Amino acid sequence: xxxxxxxxxxxxxxxxxxxxxxxxxxxxxxxxxxxxxxxxxxxxxxxxxxxxxxxxxxxxxxxxxxxxxxxxxxxxxxxxxxxxxxxxxxxxxxxxxxxxxxxxxxxxxxxxxxxxxxxxxxxx
Numbered sequence: 001x002x003x004x005x006x007x008x009x010x011x012x013x014x015x016x017x018x019x020x021x022x023x024x025x026x027x028x029x030x031x032x033x034x035x036x037x038x039x040x041x042x043x044x045x046x047x048x049x050x051x052x053x054x055x056x057x058x059x060x061x062x063x064x065x066x067x068x069x070x071x072x073x074x075x076x077x078x079x080x081x082x083x084x085x086x087x088x089x090x091x092x093x094x095x096x097x098x099x100x101x102x103x104x105x106x107x108x109x110x111x112x113x114x115x116x117x118x119x120x121x122x123x124x
Contacts (some may be wrong), residue, residue, distance in 0.1 A: 003008040014057040025100035045111045047103040056084040067102040
């Protein structure tokens with residue numbers, strides 16, 4: 001993925017690990033560059049993605065606050081949650097797999113948030 005290749009180490013390796021895990025555990029998801037970073041969608045709804053921040057790579061789950069996982073921190077005013085990584089060794093593959101399974105099973109309708117004037121409805 002071109003986005004990953006643009007990153008310096010160790011961020012490039014973190015991005016590679018995240019992309020590989022997301023592709024493996026959400027094979028039905030469509031991946032694309034959205035708002036300048038990689039995001040995976042299920043039926044047009046964003047579920048997971050990551051981006052380079054000043055001092056880390058941030059993994060974001062759009063419905064992550066509903067996962068009820070201690071390892072994820074709330075992000076923004078809706079239902080998103082994040083995990084920040086500064087070292088590839090910090091990527092816990094078991095946690096990541098569990099979070100990705102929850103990303104499939106627990107979804108809020110971000111696809112229609114504008115149409116609903118900022119109101120989120122639970123899909124799954």
